[in-house]
Amino acid sequence: MNFLSLLSVEYKKIKRSKIFLILFAAAFILWIPSIINSDLNFHMETEGISPENNFFIQGFMAMSWFMFPASIVVVTVLLNQTERADNGIIKMLSLPASTVKLSLAKFIVMLSLAAAQILILTGAYYASAAIVSVIQDYNFILPPLFVAKETGIIFLSALPMTAFFWMVSVCIQTPVFSVGTGMASIVPSVLLINTKAWFAYPMSYPLFVVSSEYGKLAANLETAQPELIPWLPVAVVITIICLVISCSCFGWAARR
Amino acid sequence: MNICLEYKKVKRTGFIQLFLCGAILAAVVPVVNMVFRTEMYTSIHNTPVQILLGANWQLMAMFNVLVIVTGTCLLYHIEYDNNSIQKLKSLPITESQVFLGKAALSVIMYMSVLVIEAGAVIFCSCHWFVTGDGFWKELCQNFIYSFIMGLPCIALSLLVSEACKNMWMSFGIGVVCVFTALILPEKPFFLSLFPFAMPFKMLAGTKHVINYIYASAAWIAVTSLAELLLIKIRRSFE
Amino acid sequence: MNIIETKNLVKTYSGFTAVSGINLHIPKGEVYGFLGPNGAGKSTTMKMFLGLVKPTSGSFTIDGKKYPGNRIEILKETGSFIEAPAFYGNLSGEENLEIICKILGLPKSSVSEALELTGLTQFGKRLAKKYSLGMKQRLGLASALIGKPPVLILDEPTNGLDPAGIHEIRMLIRSLPEKYGCTVLVSSHLLSEIELMAGNIGILNRGHLLFEGTLEELRQDASAKGYPADNLEEMFLAMIDEDNRKRGAVI
Numbered sequence: 001m002n003f004l005s006l007l008s009v010e011y012k013k014i015k016r017s018k019i020f021l022i023l024f025a026a027a028f029i030l031w032i033p034s035i036i037n038s039d040l041n042f043h044m045e046t047e048g049i050s051p052e053n054n055f056f057i058q059g060f061m062a063m064s065w066f067m068f069p070a071s072i073v074v075v076t077v078l079l080n081q082t083e084r085a086d087n088g089i090i091k092m093l094s095l096p097a098s099t100v101k102l103s104l105a106k107f108i109v110m111l112s113l114a115a116a117q118i119l120i121l122t123g124a125y126y127a128s129a130a131i132v133s134v135i136q137d138y139n140f141i142l143p144p145l146f147v148a149k150e151t152g153i154i155f156l157s158a159l160p161m162t163a164f165f166w167m168v169s170v171c172i173q174t175p176v177f178s179v180g181t182g183m184a185s186i187v188p189s190v191l192l193i194n195t196k197a198w199f200a201y202p203m204s205y206p207l208f209v210v211s212s213e214y215g216k217l218a219a220n221l222e223t224a225q226p227e228l229i230p231w232l233p234v235a236v237v238i239t240i241i242c243l244v245i246s247c248s249c250f251g252w253a254a255r256r
Numbered sequence: 257m258n259i260c261l262e263y264k265k266v267k268r269t270g271f272i273q274l275f276l277c278g279a280i281l282a283a284v285v286p287v288v289n290m291v292f293r294t295e296m297y298t299s300i301h302n303t304p305v306q307i308l309l310g311a312n313w314q315l316m317a318m319f320n321v322l323v324i325v326t327g328t329c330l331l332y333h334i335e336y337d338n339n340s341i342q343k344l345k346s347l348p349i350t351e352s353q354v355f356l357g358k359a360a361l362s363v364i365m366y367m368s369v370l371v372i373e374a375g376a377v378i379f380c381s382c383h384w385f386v387t388g389d390g391f392w393k394e395l396c397q398n399f400i401y402s403f404i405m406g407l408p409c410i411a412l413s414l415l416v417s418e419a420c421k422n423m424w425m426s427f428g429i430g431v432v433c434v435f436t437a438l439i440l441p442e443k444p445f446f447l448s449l450f451p452f453a454m455p456f457k458m459l460a461g462t463k464h465v466i467n468y469i470y471a472s473a474a475w476i477a478v479t480s481l482a483e484l485l486l487i488k489i490r491r492s493f494e
Numbered sequence: 495m496n497i498i499e500t501k502n503l504v505k506t507y508s509g510f511t512a513v514s515g516i517n518l519h520i521p522k523g524e525v526y527g528f529l530g531p532n533g534a535g536k537s538t539t540m541k542m543f544l545g546l547v548k549p550t551s552g553s554f555t556i557d558g559k560k561y562p563g564n565r566i567e568i569l570k571e572t573g574s575f576i577e578a579p580a581f582y583g584n585l586s587g588e589e590n591l592e593i594i595c596k597i598l599g600l601p602k603s604s605v606s607e608a609l610e611l612t613g614l615t616q617f618g619k620r621l622a623k624k625y626s627l628g629m630k631q632r633l634g635l636a637s638a639l640i641g642k643p644p645v646l647i648l649d650e651p652t653n654g655l656d657p658a659g660i661h662e663i664r665m666l667i668r669s670l671p672e673k674y675g676c677t678v679l680v681s682s683h684l685l686s687e688i689e690l691m692a693g694n695i696g697i698l699n700r701g702h703l704l705f706e707g708t709l710e711e712l713r714q715d716a717s718a719k720g721y722p723a724d725n726l727e728e729m730f731l732a733m734i735d736e737d738n739r740k741r742g743a744v745i
Contacts, residue, residue: 022428070431078424176270268584343580346544348569
């Protein structure tokens with residue numbers, strides 16, 4: 001069975017799962033307080049950031065700290081429970097499909113759902129920016145290229161984190177421990193981005209990226225900027241290690 | 257009796273360990289903070305409990321709320337997995353009794369979490385500060401208040417878990433609710449009454465404390481009614 | 495005396511009638527075989543008795559108690575095994591039964607009795623998720639038999655068992671009325687299975703009750719219609735076939 005067929009099978013498995021309801025709900029709830037408090041964007045003289053940039057960055061900061069990583073943890077629960085309920089995983093492992101390809105296919109599905117969440121969030125951003133522009137009689141809408149660049153960087157920075165969450169869900173069979181580990185690992189990222197070792201903690205990458213962007217957009221604010229060395233090699237190594245472990249361990253519990 | 261049954265059911269699921277680990281992680285927060293920022297916090301003129309909770313409660317409450325959401329999802333996941341809920345429905349026990357048993361178990365676990373966190377605050381206060389008269393009273397008041405604030409969150413999470421057969425749905429809804437709590441502004445007042453935002457409330461700095469206590473009681477009553485309604489609606493569609 | 499009686503019991507789902515106005519009379523202290531092909535409405539009827547599914551219309555009484563008013567009282571007296579074994583995978587067989595024991599207010603000795611009755615004593619401490627299909631089936635039966643309830647509702651109890659296991663469970667079901675005064679309602683799609691267990695049978699097809707009576711009456715019916723009385727299977731299949739043709743013609 002080739003990888004693309006396997007991938008299409010994995011996408012089929014999440015049909016009728018209603019995961020998009022969760023992703024949509026999160027995306028729209030994110031921007032409601034920003035719309036309600038849109039006038040606060042005009043009082044950012046101390047930070048020296050324009051209202052439209054502040055509107056954008058505050059929303060994406062809230063997303064990148066908790067909502068986006070937590071959504072990925074929810075997706076891992078979805079993928080695991082889909083296999084475990086009614087013993088679907090036993091059937092999969094008894095078919096002539098490589099477990100490595102299976103694991104990678106599921107990882108791609110995770111990435112697709114993460115990308116979908118970012119797209120939905122971006123759509124929700126434009127909708128709320130349009131609403132706020134009308135309310136405040138000020139253009140809050142940023143150029144699409146800029147938004148695309150920022151969201152693209154957030155997505156790419158989330159790859160190691162996604163690989164880590166996937167590895168945890170494959171290796172830890174008890175759902176409560178895999179979920180608990182995932183969720184617990186999200187919380188300290190807000191503290192760790194202020195340390196020099198932030199690059200060793202993949203869960204802090206999206207938040208670090210957004211807060212560094214905040215520093216760039218705010219004239220009077222200085223935030224740490226990512227240095228490609230050692231960040232990039234560490235991120236690549238973490239991603240590879242997590243993927244290798246998850247591919248080797250995939251289905252181990254069912255085959256015991 | 258129901259609590260004992262529910263406790264039996266969660267054997268080997270990691271439910272107890274989840275709450276314990278969450279409690280330990282939350283308890284570590286003030287200790288680590290004090291280790292790295294001793295001078296900053298010891299130079300503040302306030303009671304040790306206020307300093308410690310003021311600096312650390314948001315993060316500790318975050319752990320508490322996540323543990324509640326995950327734990328309550330698990331309580332109903334074990335019923336829907338392997339279809340044991342069908343067996344339960346064919347026994348002389350009502351679904352409300354099952355809900356109450358699970359709620360009681362969750363409340364006891366949440367209490368244990370708060371006790372461990374209070375232990376960490378006591379340790380930090382005794383190690384880095386001078387505890388004056390009224391320390392124990394202040395500590396008890398703060399943690400009893402936090403306990404009351406956590407009850408609506410437990411009730412609503414459990415209701416969501418009961419309503420959703422799939423764990424990712426109940427977990428996803430819980431996560432969205434936690435996120436909503438994080439981004440909701442404090443004003444107007446009614447927004448701060450969102451059940452998932454209430455565990456983040458501290459006794460110090462909260463105006464109209466009694467209103468929040470009434471709100472907690474009201475949420476528990478509303479959730480109980482919603483639970484009865486859910487059971488009725490589900491039966492009529494079966 | 496009939497322990498279970500239904501009056502025009504109906505269950506419809508959107509556009510589909512699973513159970514169509516059946517009137518069952520299940521005598522006390524007997525094994526009643528509920529027979530019908532897959533999708534006949536046997537499981538749906540049994541689920542209605544347990545309150546798992548709400549009847550669309552009609553009524554029934556179990557031991558003089560009416561549903562839904564006396565639902566809890568009915569469940570206190572009824573042991574059941576519906577569709578597939580339902581259990582907590584994270585608990586052992588013994589622990590699963592202990593939970594049911596506590597809910598029913600039975601003494602702790604009921605657990606070991608139920609395990610012994612179903613041949614699970616040596617596997618009692620193993621986690622239920624590690625049970626084979628047959629063991630899971632036996633665990634489901636044990637959870638129905640625990641405390642020897644006056645009414646037992648068993649939906650295809652021998653599914654997944656090996657021939658020795660099938661024989662064992664069949665003998666057990668047959669002995670229950672005599673030994674413990676239970677009334678057993680057992681369903682199957684195999685007449686040969688029911689023939690060996692039940693004294694009274696009801697034949698269901700597409701939600702309709704085609705026959706109700708003793709096996710002897712069914713044999714007489716078969717003779718009257720020209721079928722060999724010792725081959726009830728042929729009679730049963732012909733009955734179902736005729737009914738399907740009638741319903742096909744009506745449609």
